Amino acid sequence: MSSYLVKRIFTMIITILGVSVLVFMIIHLIPGNPINHILGDFATEESIRELEIRLGLDRSIPVQYFSYMLNAIQGDLGISYITGYTVVEEILNRIPITAQLAFFSMIFGSITGIVIGVIAAVKKNTIYDQLAMLLALVGISAPGFWIALFLILLFSYQLSIFPISGYNGLYSLVLPSITLGLGTAGSIARMTRSSMLDVIKQDYIRTAKAKGAGVYRLIFRHSLQNALIPVVTLIGMQFGYLMAGAVVTETVFALPGLGSLIVSAISTRDIPTVQGLLLFMAAMIIIVNFVVDLLYTKLDPRIQYE
Amino acid sequence: MLKSIEKNNNLLFVDPDPLDIKLSKNSFLNNFLNKIMKNKGAIIGSVILLFFIITSALAPIIAPYPVNEMNFDDSLQGPSLEHWLGTDEFGRDIWTRMLYGGRVSLLMGLFAVTISGTIGVTLGVIAGYYRKLDIYIMQFIDILMTFPSLLMAIAIVAVLGVGLTNAMIAVAISAVPSFVRVVRGSVLSIRETEYVEAARALGVKNWRIIGKHILPNVISPIIILATLEFGGSILSAAALSFLGLGAQPPNPEWGALVYVGKSFLSQAWWMTLFPGLAIMLVVLGFNLLGDGLRDALDPKSN
Numbered sequence: 001m002s003s004y005l006v007k008r009i010f011t012m013i014i015t016i017l018g019v020s021v022l023v024f025m026i027i028h029l030i031p032g033n034p035i036n037h038i039l040g041d042f043a044t045e046e047s048i049r050e051l052e053i054r055l056g057l058d059r060s061i062p063v064q065y066f067s068y069m070l071n072a073i074q075g076d077l078g079i080s081y082i083t084g085y086t087v088v089e090e091i092l093n094r095i096p097i098t099a100q101l102a103f104f105s106m107i108f109g110s111i112t113g114i115v116i117g118v119i120a121a122v123k124k125n126t127i128y129d130q131l132a133m134l135l136a137l138v139g140i141s142a143p144g145f146w147i148a149l150f151l152i153l154l155f156s157y158q159l160s161i162f163p164i165s166g167y168n169g170l171y172s173l174v175l176p177s178i179t180l181g182l183g184t185a186g187s188i189a190r191m192t193r194s195s196m197l198d199v200i201k202q203d204y205i206r207t208a209k210a211k212g213a214g215v216y217r218l219i220f221r222h223s224l225q226n227a228l229i230p231v232v233t234l235i236g237m238q239f240g241y242l243m244a245g246a247v248v249t250e251t252v253f254a255l256p257g258l259g260s261l262i263v264s265a266i267s268t269r270d271i272p273t274v275q276g277l278l279l280f281m282a283a284m285i286i287i288v289n290f291v292v293d294l295l296y297t298k299l300d301p302r303i304q305y306e
Numbered sequence: 307m308l309k310s311i312e313k314n315n316n317l318l319f320v321d322p323d324p325l326d327i328k329l330s331k332n333s334f335l336n337n338f339l340n341k342i343m344k345n346k347g348a349i350i351g352s353v354i355l356l357f358f359i360i361t362s363a364l365a366p367i368i369a370p371y372p373v374n375e376m377n378f379d380d381s382l383q384g385p386s387l388e389h390w391l392g393t394d395e396f397g398r399d400i401w402t403r404m405l406y407g408g409r410v411s412l413l414m415g416l417f418a419v420t421i422s423g424t425i426g427v428t429l430g431v432i433a434g435y436y437r438k439l440d441i442y443i444m445q446f447i448d449i450l451m452t453f454p455s456l457l458m459a460i461a462i463v464a465v466l467g468v469g470l471t472n473a474m475i476a477v478a479i480s481a482v483p484s485f486v487r488v489v490r491g492s493v494l495s496i497r498e499t500e501y502v503e504a505a506r507a508l509g510v511k512n513w514r515i516i517g518k519h520i521l522p523n524v525i526s527p528i529i530i531l532a533t534l535e536f537g538g539s540i541l542s543a544a545a546l547s548f549l550g551l552g553a554q555p556p557n558p559e560w561g562a563l564v565y566v567g568k569s570f571l572s573q574a575w576w577m578t579l580f581p582g583l584a585i586m587l588v589v590l591g592f593n594l595l596g597d598g599l600r601d602a603l604d605p606k607s608n
Binding site: 014015018019022023026027130137138140141142143144145146149150152153157240241243244245247248251252262263266268274278281282285286 | 346445446448449450452453454455456457460461462463464465468537541544545548549550551563564566568571572574578579582583585586587589590593594597
């Protein structure tokens with residue numbers, strides 16, 4: 001286990017470094033000079049030169065990369081061209097909203113998905129099963145921004161239950177969490193169903209049935225507990241999807257989180273912010289996937305890493 | 307009666323008649339069609355897709371109004387007999403704009419899948435067949451995979467700049483990793499089979515082994531994935547347009563229509579409802595068809 005852990009941490013670091021090189025390269029291919037964007041069209045030669053030196057843009061790309069990474073390791077991702085705050089400050093200010101949104105939508109998505117998946121599996125090949133699976137597929141196929149708009153129309157405009165947009169306590173996260181959770185609920189429902197059907201075929205379920213276990217005991221004690229192992233992994237792996245979904249959801253609901261920050265940073269060509277955010281999100285996703293991988297062994301003792 | 311004897315004869319005597327080969331190919335196709343026709347989801351999916359493909363193709367003929375014709379007297383009208391799906395803020399007919407928008411959305415999906423499929427299959431075959439390159443290609447793909455496809459598409463648009471073409475390229479690139487993964491996996495298992503080994507032992511050239519023996523055997527997973535990615539690409543492209551990073555209004559791409567409709571949500575819900583519904587139905591159609599193809603093409607389900 002420990003040698004596996006070392007190997008896994010090593011590849012994780014390699015991947016994060018690879019991502020950083022990739023992001024850096026992508027960002028520095030951006031057409032349009034950020035200097036022009038900051039100073040406008042009427043800047044003097046002198047002020048352009050001065051700003052270039054201040055932002056470090058006069059140095060070669062590899063040198064820029066190494067100094068960027070050296071700073072990044074020390075928790076410095078540069079300063080936003082637009083707001084003047086450090087990128088780390090921006091991230092720290094906004095992360096609570098995105099974290100809460102991801103957390104609540106994961107809970108909503110998991111519960112809805114597992115319930116629908118269990119119903120479909122237990123009622124296999126009936127109309128309930130077909131309806132449940134169609135519903136799951138609709139959840140996967142519907143654009144999140146579109147669902148968001150109709151939740152706003154119904155619950156904010158018509159019923160005035162929830163705020164239309166902006167962040168004003170947990171209450172304003174209800175509709176965004178439902179929006180973001182629905183997509184994950186679809187995948188989780190499909191996975192729960194197929195995993196339940198696999199488990200139901202096992203010998204120990206037949207044994208339990210022969211010993212006279214009741215339907216609910218069979219479902220919850222014997223089947224679901226084992227069927228949930230791959231589902232939990234899927235839930236963990238959905239973290240990346242949630243980050244991407246947060247971009248759209250936060251924009252629709254005008255929530256000041258990381259997702260809406262990246263969209264506004266792209267439209268204002270705020271390069272340090274875009275770069276820092278991409279790097280930060282990728283690192284988060286890599287770390288979460290790593291933790292999920294490790295949890296997998298705890299959940300399923302049959303799996304052992306060498 | 308005569309025919310059935312003939313058939314039996316064919317079964318009894320192994321005849322190197324080329325007709326036999328034709329028969330076996332037909333039986334594969336028949337088997338596939340049989341399974342697809344029994345799959346309700348695949349049928350529903352195909353019907354949905356055919357509807358949108360035909361209406362988009364015929365847009366100039368069946369559209370009741372010119373696509374950009376403004377008529378301020380009729381602005382923000384709800385669905386009626388004259389305007390089936392209502393009108394927008396300039397009095398333009400939503401149904402007409404959706405017909406034309408379907409062309410953009412469907413072509414965007416087609417373009418993205420063709421590009422990502424071509425690059426992805428090539429890289430996947432190389433990684434799976436030439437083991438020495440595998441580790442480099444897969445390490446690179448793993449790095450790309452870190453970004454969820456929409457996030458990667460957003461990053462690429464950040465580089466290329468906002469717009470329809472760039473959004474299309476971004477969506478295409480972001481779909482490459484899944485093709486590489488799937489194709490590489492299939493190639494890996496096929497390259498170890500006896501017939502590939504035999505071909506190699508006979509000195510058949512690598513490109514010929516790939517073209518003749520490997521590619522035909524990985525075509526099923528590619529078709530399934532391409533179907534699912536087609537829907538996924540339309541969804542991503544629409545999301546980019548909605549964020550203002552893809553197709554720009556007055557382009558009637560479906561995501562862009564929802565983007566415009568957002569500002570009139572409380573007065574004119576139809577501007578948002580119908581284009582979004584179209585996106586959902588098309589993506590649903592591709593997902594249903596993809597699932598059906600998976601069931602029908604999976605040799606294990608025989």
